[in-house]
Amino acid sequence: xxxxxxxxxxxxxxxxxxxxxxxxxxxxxxxxxxxxxxxxxxxxxxxxxxxxxxxxxxxxxxxxxxxxxxxxxxxxxxxxxxxxxxxxxxxxxxxxxxxxxxxxxxxxxxxxxxxxxxxxxxxxxxxxxxxxxxxxxxxxxxxxxxxxxxxxxxxxxxxxxxxxxxxxxxxxxxx
Amino acid sequence: xxxxxxxxxxxxxxxxxxxxxxxxxxxxxxxxxxxxxxxxxxxxxxxxxxxxxxxxxxxxxxxxxxxxxxxxxxxxxxxxxxxxxxxxxxxxxxxxxxxxxxxxxxxxxxxxxxxxxxxxxxxxxxxxxxxxxxxxxxxxxxxxxxxxxxxxxxxxxxxxxxxxxxxxxxxxxxxxxxxxxxxxxxxxxxxxxxxxxxxxxxxxxxxxxxxxxxxxxxxxxxxxxxxxxxxxxxxxxxxxxxxxxxxxxxxxxxxxxxxxxxxxxxxxxxxxxxxxxxxxxxxxxxxxxxxxxxxxxxxxxxxxxxxxxxxxxxxxxxxxxxxxxxxxxxxxxxxxxxxxxxxxxxxxxxxxxxxxxxxxxxxxxxxxxxxxxxxxxxxxxxxxxxxxxxxxxxxxxxxxxxxxxxxxxxxxxxxxxxxxxxxxxxxxxxxxxxxxxxxxxxxxxxxxxxxxxxxxxxxxxxxxxxxxxxxxxxxxxxxxxxxxxxxxxxxxxxxxxxxxxxxxxxxxxxxxxxxxxxxxxxxxxxxxxxxxxxxxxxxxxxxxxxxxxxxxxxxxxxxxxxxxxxxxxxxxxxxxxxxxxxxxxxxxxxxxxxxxxxxxxxxxxxxxxxxxxxxxxxxxxxxxx
Numbered sequence: 001x002x003x004x005x006x007x008x009x010x011x012x013x014x015x016x017x018x019x020x021x022x023x024x025x026x027x028x029x030x031x032x033x034x035x036x037x038x039x040x041x042x043x044x045x046x047x048x049x050x051x052x053x054x055x056x057x058x059x060x061x062x063x064x065x066x067x068x069x070x071x072x073x074x075x076x077x078x079x080x081x082x083x084x085x086x087x088x089x090x091x092x093x094x095x096x097x098x099x100x101x102x103x104x105x106x107x108x109x110x111x112x113x114x115x116x117x118x119x120x121x122x123x124x125x126x127x128x129x130x131x132x133x134x135x136x137x138x139x140x141x142x143x144x145x146x147x148x149x150x151x152x153x154x155x156x157x158x159x160x161x162x163x164x165x166x167x168x169x170x171x172x173x174x175x
Numbered sequence: 176x177x178x179x180x181x182x183x184x185x186x187x188x189x190x191x192x193x194x195x196x197x198x199x200x201x202x203x204x205x206x207x208x209x210x211x212x213x214x215x216x217x218x219x220x221x222x223x224x225x226x227x228x229x230x231x232x233x234x235x236x237x238x239x240x241x242x243x244x245x246x247x248x249x250x251x252x253x254x255x256x257x258x259x260x261x262x263x264x265x266x267x268x269x270x271x272x273x274x275x276x277x278x279x280x281x282x283x284x285x286x287x288x289x290x291x292x293x294x295x296x297x298x299x300x301x302x303x304x305x306x307x308x309x310x311x312x313x314x315x316x317x318x319x320x321x322x323x324x325x326x327x328x329x330x331x332x333x334x335x336x337x338x339x340x341x342x343x344x345x346x347x348x349x350x351x352x353x354x355x356x357x358x359x360x361x362x363x364x365x366x367x368x369x370x371x372x373x374x375x376x377x378x379x380x381x382x383x384x385x386x387x388x389x390x391x392x393x394x395x396x397x398x399x400x401x402x403x404x405x406x407x408x409x410x411x412x413x414x415x416x417x418x419x420x421x422x423x424x425x426x427x428x429x430x431x432x433x434x435x436x437x438x439x440x441x442x443x444x445x446x447x448x449x450x451x452x453x454x455x456x457x458x459x460x461x462x463x464x465x466x467x468x469x470x471x472x473x474x475x476x477x478x479x480x481x482x483x484x485x486x487x488x489x490x491x492x493x494x495x496x497x498x499x500x501x502x503x504x505x506x507x508x509x510x511x512x513x514x515x516x517x518x519x520x521x522x523x524x525x526x527x528x529x530x531x532x533x534x535x536x537x538x539x540x541x542x543x544x545x546x547x548x549x550x551x552x553x554x555x556x557x558x559x560x561x562x563x564x565x566x567x568x569x570x571x572x573x574x575x576x577x578x579x580x581x582x583x584x585x586x587x588x589x590x591x592x593x594x595x596x597x598x599x600x601x602x603x604x605x606x607x608x609x610x611x612x613x614x615x616x617x618x619x620x621x622x623x624x625x626x627x628x629x630x631x632x633x634x635x636x637x638x639x640x641x642x643x644x645x646x647x648x649x650x651x652x653x654x655x656x657x658x659x660x661x662x663x664x665x666x667x668x669x670x671x672x673x674x675x676x677x678x679x680x681x682x683x684x685x686x687x688x689x690x691x692x693x694x695x696x697x698x699x700x701x702x703x704x705x706x707x708x709x710x711x712x713x714x715x716x717x718x719x720x721x722x723x724x725x726x727x728x729x730x731x732x733x734x735x736x737x738x739x740x741x742x743x744x745x746x747x748x749x750x751x752x753x754x755x756x757x758x759x760x761x762x763x764x765x766x767x768x769x770x771x772x773x774x775x776x777x778x779x780x781x782x783x784x785x786x787x788x789x790x791x792x793x794x795x796x797x798x799x800x
Contacts (some may be wrong), residue, residue, distance in 0.1 A: 057208070072194035073194065074190065090201075090205075101407075123375075
């Protein structure tokens with residue numbers, strides 16, 4: 001199996017594992033994307049997962065999306081570094097904004113924007129989300145693990161098609 | 176070559192699209208998880224009960240008080256007397272419902288109506304939509320939605336977010352004062368900003384507004400979860416049941432609050448249960464007089480908030496939950512974050528001055544016009560001329576000169592032809608125009624039942640003392656003791672009145688407790704000069720709180736222009752005050768007495784911090800608007 005294929009599978013499995021933790025171990029009414037179906041979760045979460053399950057999705061998210069992004073960027077160490085730094089920084093930044101002393105300063109979105117799906121949860125995400133230093137650690141580990149996987153991805157070079165060059169396009173039309 | 180070039184091109188585009196999709200999915204999954212890539216979703220309210228200590232007791236008590244009262248303010252129909260800014264009032268206000276009903280009539284029954292965004296009075300918009308089954312009234316099942324976009328109607332509050340009501344039960348007409356309404360209320364990113372502070376809420380609850388026993392108004396909030404942000408904290412009320420019962424019949428509106436539930440605070444990182452073993456009672460919008468709130472934390476430890484009076488509250492702490500008090504911390508309702516009267520501020524000073532003048536004028540007119548019924552053009556004197564035998568008389572219809580008004584008098588008279596102590600006169604007036612012996616005329620309305628306590632003189636010159644019960648007499652409800660004196664050959668008309676409590680109606684409800692007023696006219700020649708004093712504790716529906724009203728220097732008022740000298744002082748409980756000082760006449764012409772200055776003591780230290788110049792006309796309008 002090629003390294004790119006392995007990376008795809010690893011990333012998707014990581015994300016599925018993260019999603020599974022939400023599906024099996026979380027109260028759906030507290031998860032925006034699952035809240036619509038919270039009534040179906042009679043009796044609360046199916047599994048009682050340990051404390052690790054609180055941070056595992058953070059790890060999986062940073063890892064999975066960093067690897068997928070590296071793949072989309074075309075592999076190689078440089079792209080892998082960009083992808084891992086981007087997701088590590090983004091996830092950590094969003095987590096840090098949940099610190100009460102910082103989230104307080106985040107204003108409500110204008111209602112026109114806040115009425116859109118996902119955006120309607122943005123304020124609650126910061127105000128009600130729970131900052132956890134161990135999440136930051138998990139994100140950093142996820143991004144680092146992604147770097148280990150993505151750094152060896154083969155570089156895919158896509159050259160810009162010549163047909164797009166105006167001069168050649170003109171020549172082609174004339175011929 | 177061309178097919179390969181196209182393949183490369185589509186590969187690049189696919190890769191770019193894929194990249195965008197991955198980034199979008201990544202961000203969406205973070206936000207959609209609720210509260211973190213994994214840290215915990217939308218953090219459920221803290222589940223652990225809080226340990227209660229000497230250090231955190233005040234903070235916990237403050238959070239509970241603030242949360243309970245904030246939720247009541249956010250959710251209830253506001254100040255029902257004033258149609259306030261509460262969430263439900265925003266929608267139930269007739270100004271909101273009427274356009275929906277008109278539209279409903281236009282488009283037909285059982286269609287969803289959505290009005291175009293409507294500009295609020297100052298800035299922002301409100302968009303209303305509704306599904307009304309009957310355009311003529313509100314019905315069970317009706318759904319009314321209001322979407323506020325930074326809506327500022329100039330009432331000091333800016334509203335943003337979405338509010339939806341689904342009507343569950345109804346009796347009476349919500350457009351009147353008497354109705355019962357039970358609704359499911361849903362708030363989405365709903366926020367009210369007042370004085371730079373934003374209180375927001377998300378959640379739903381059942382709201383009951385019951386004013387079937389008006390003027391007693393009952394409000395109840397019942398819900399599983401209501402999350403709000405305030406003071407930098409995210410607080411969730413869980414399984415809560417809160418009620419407020421307010422009597423709008425008397426000022427200060429007595430209000431009783433009960434509350435039961437659980438409160439979780441993100442900042443405190445824990446939760447507590449709360450209950451009101453003794454309902455919290457006091458004037459609406461001000462610190463309560465009595466009541467207890469019991470807060471229970473970890474291992475049965477409790478904080479008992481005991482209201483000892485409006486200015487005194489105790490926290491009785493039981494750290495081990497054994498029922499005995501381990502520590503007492505004195506505090507105040509204000510320190511707990513509860514609503515307290517604002518006192519005199521730069522923003523409300525003119526309005527308070529208008530209230531003071533309206534109250535003073537109403538009470539003095541009620542006393543003066545009651546006494547005027549004994550003058551030769553008064554209803555009681557008129558009735559006297561029609562009675563020839565002692566005992567019960569009436570009803571008699573005395574004349575109301577120069578008007579189409581009417582008056583009716585009945586009662587008991589001991590000696591025909593004159594007034595005697597013990598005589599009873601029950602008068603009823605409708606726009607009864609009367610010319611008094613002094614050069615002013617009055618139009619009298621309402622009911623006045625008096626018992627003469629003293630009478631000296633005859634005809635146009637006399638001194639009378641009487642006890643009276645005014646029922647909407649000149650807009651006054653009160654039991655009062657008064658005198659009215661126009662002695663023989665004198666050029667001075669004087670009157671005085673006092674009452675334990677005077678309820679005043681007009682543009683809004685007002686009350687004077689321990690009210691006293693004196694007035695003295697000193698000329699038969701126009702312009703007459705009136706010297707007036709007034710005192711009492713003023714309450715007004717406009718602004719919560721008790722304000723001590725007095726005239727440190729009697730007001731001198733001519734029949735032309737406004738007051739020319741003197742001072743009217745209004746002092747709040749927190750020591751702040753507004754002193755209304757007339758600006759004197761130009762060239763001794765009382766007609767030039769058209770303005771006054773308001774001297775504000777905003778910190779209660781006795782010195783003037785700010786002076787505002789106002790026209791009497793504007794102050795009078797503030798009192799009548």
